[in-house]
Amino acid sequence: MEEEREIVQINIAKDFSTIPSSRYEKDGPFSGEEFRIKYLEPHFKDPKANYFIKIILDGVEGYATSFLEEAFGGLARIYGKQRCLERLEFISIEDRLLVEEIRQYIEECDVE
Amino acid sequence: MKKVYQSDKWKRYSQRKSERIIKKRQKLKAIKSAKSREFRENYKKIKISKYQDQRKKRKKITIKAPSNFSIVNNTNEMLSFFNDYYHYVREDKRIFFDMSEVLEMTEDAILYMLSRFNYSEKILGHQYVSGNVPSNLKCQELLMESGFYDHVHYSGNIEAPSGKIFSIKTKQLVYGETAKEVIEFAKNYLNINNGNQLKGIYPILIECMANTRNHAYDRLTNTIARWWLVAMHNEKDISVHFTFLDNGFGIPRTIRKKPLEKLAGFFIGLKDTELISSALEGEFRTKTGFKWRGKGLPKIRSYVVNGAIKNMQIISNSGYVFCEKDDMQTQELENRFYGTLLSWDIS
Numbered sequence: 001m002e003e004e005r006e007i008v009q010i011n012i013a014k015d016f017s018t019i020p021s022s023r024y025e026k027d028g029p030f031s032g033e034e035f036r037i038k039y040l041e042p043h044f045k046d047p048k049a050n051y052f053i054k055i056i057l058d059g060v061e062g063y064a065t066s067f068l069e070e071a072f073g074g075l076a077r078i079y080g081k082q083r084c085l086e087r088l089e090f091i092s093i094e095d096r097l098l099v100e101e102i103r104q105y106i107e108e109c110d111v112e
Numbered sequence: 113m114k115k116v117y118q119s120d121k122w123k124r125y126s127q128r129k130s131e132r133i134i135k136k137r138q139k140l141k142a143i144k145s146a147k148s149r150e151f152r153e154n155y156k157k158i159k160i161s162k163y164q165d166q167r168k169k170r171k172k173i174t175i176k177a178p179s180n181f182s183i184v185n186n187t188n189e190m191l192s193f194f195n196d197y198y199h200y201v202r203e204d205k206r207i208f209f210d211m212s213e214v215l216e217m218t219e220d221a222i223l224y225m226l227s228r229f230n231y232s233e234k235i236l237g238h239q240y241v242s243g244n245v246p247s248n249l250k251c252q253e254l255l256m257e258s259g260f261y262d263h264v265h266y267s268g269n270i271e272a273p274s275g276k277i278f279s280i281k282t283k284q285l286v287y288g289e290t291a292k293e294v295i296e297f298a299k300n301y302l303n304i305n306n307g308n309q310l311k312g313i314y315p316i317l318i319e320c321m322a323n324t325r326n327h328a329y330d331r332l333t334n335t336i337a338r339w340w341l342v343a344m345h346n347e348k349d350i351s352v353h354f355t356f357l358d359n360g361f362g363i364p365r366t367i368r369k370k371p372l373e374k375l376a377g378f379f380i381g382l383k384d385t386e387l388i389s390s391a392l393e394g395e396f397r398t399k400t401g402f403k404w405r406g407k408g409l410p411k412i413r414s415y416v417v418n419g420a421i422k423n424m425q426i427i428s429n430s431g432y433v434f435c436e437k438d439d440m441q442t443q444e445l446e447n448r449f450y451g452t453l454l455s456w457d458i459s
Contacts, residue, residue, distance in 0.1 A: 017288070018292075019288025019289060019291070019292050020288065021286045021287070021288045021318055021321075021322075022286040022318055022321065022322035022325065023322065027285060027286045027321075027322055027325045028285035028286035028287055028288075028321075028325075029285075029287075029288070030288055031286075061288065061291065061292050061295065061314040062311050062312070062313070062314030062315045062318070063315060064314075064315045064318035064319050064322060064408070064411075065315070065319065065407040065408055065411045066318075066319070066322050066407070066408060067318070069407065094311075095311065
C-alpha cells in the first residue's frame with residue numbers, strides 16, 4: 001500500500017503578504033526572494049523530505065512576474081525543477097492561468 | 113624682621129612692572145584690532161565682488177512654458193522646452209519658469225517637471241529655479257490637486273485636495289502599499305466591488321517600479337533612479353488615467369542589443385521605437401543575459417492585449433509607442449526624453 005504523504009500548506013496572503021512585490025529583497029519589502037528564503041527553502045533543505053507543499057495563491061492584490069519567477073523559478077534553480085514540480089501544488093480559484101504561469105517559470109528556470 | 117614683599121621698594125617695583133604689562137597688552141590689542149578691522153574690511157570687499165560675479169554669472173533666465181503643457185499631446189515642443197531648461201542648468205544659471213500663459217496641462221508634464229527638478233537638484237546640485245503659476249484656473253487646479261506643491265517650495269496657500277486625483281507619490285523602492293492605494297482610489301471612482309476586475313493594475317505598477325529599480329542605477333553618480341505615480345479620474349468617460357514616470361536611463365538604453373543592432377547602431381543609429389516595440393513583444397532583451405529575466409514589459413503588453421487596460425502610451429528616450437489590442441503605433445521623437453513614461457486607462 002502506498003504511503004500517504006504529508007501536506008504542508010502555505011497561504012501567501014495570510015502567511016506572507018497581500019502585497020507581494022518584486023524580485024529581490026533590495027528592491028523593497030515582500031519580494032520573491034524573501035518569500036523563497038523564508039517560506040519555501042526550509043521545506044527543501046532536507047533532501048529526504050518528500051511531503052507536499054500546497055501553496056494558496058488567492059487573496060493578494062496581484063503578482064508581478066518578477067516575484068513569481070524569483071520565488072518559484074529561483075527555487076527550482078537551487079533544488080532542481082523536477083523536485084519542485086513533484087512537491088509543489090498550486091491552488092488559485094481567482095486566476096486559473098496563474099498556476100500554468102508558475103509551472104512555466106519552473107520549467108524554464110535554467111534556460112540559457 | 114620686615115618681609116621683602118612688604119617693603120616700599122618692592123611695592124614700587126611691582127607697580128611699575130604691572131603698568132608695563134598693561135601697556136604691552138593694550139598695545140598688542142590695538143595692533144590685533146587694527147589688523148582684524150583691516151581684514152574684515154578686505155574680506156567684505158572680496159565677498160561682495162564674488163557675490164556680484166556670481167549674480168552676473170547666475171543672471172536670471174526666463175523660459176516660457178508651452179501653452180499646451182503636456183508631454184503626451186505636445187511631445188516635441190515640451191521636450192525642446194525641457195532641453196532649454198537642462199542647458200541653462202548645466203550653465204548654472206538662475207532659471208525662472210514662466211507658466212503664466214499655459215492654457216492646457218496634463219499630469220504627465222507635471223511628473224516630468226518634478227523629475228527634471230529632482231535630477232538637476234540632486235544630481236547636478238543646481239538649486240536656482242523659481243516660477244509662477246498659470247493664469248488658467250483649470251491648470252492652477254490641476255497643479256494644486258495633483259499634490260505638485262508638496263514636492264516644491266511654495267509660499268502660497270495649499271488647499272486640501274478634493275480627492276479627484278490620486279496625488280503624486282514618489283519613491284525609489286518597490287512599494288506594493290502604494291500600488292494598493294491607487295487601486296483603491298480607482299475602485300472607488302469606478303464603483304467596482306470585485307477586485308478581480310483590476311487584477312492587472314497591481315502587477316503593472318510593480319513591474320514599472322521594479323524596472324526603475326533594476327535598470328536605472330547610475331554607477332557614475334552612485335544614485336538610484338526615482339519613480340513618480342499619479343492617477344486621475346475622468347468624469348466624461350468614467351475612467352481612471354494612470355501615469356507612471358521614472359528618471360532612469362530609459363528602455364532603449366537599458367535593454368540588450370543584438371550584435372547586428374550594435375553594428376547598425378554604430379553606423380546608422382538604431383531607432384528607439386523599434387527597441388521598445390521588440391521589448392514589449394517579448395524578444396530576448398534583458399541585459400542580465402538570463403532568459404528567465406525580462407518578462408515585465410511583455411506582461412504589461414499582455415494586459416493591453418487582453419483588454420484589462422487601454423490607451424497605453426510609452427515614451428522613453430527618443431521613442432513614442434502607443435499600444436492597442438492588436439497593433440502598435442510608433443513615432444521617433446525629435447528631442448530626447450529622459451527616463452520612461454507609461455500611461456494607460458481603465459474603465
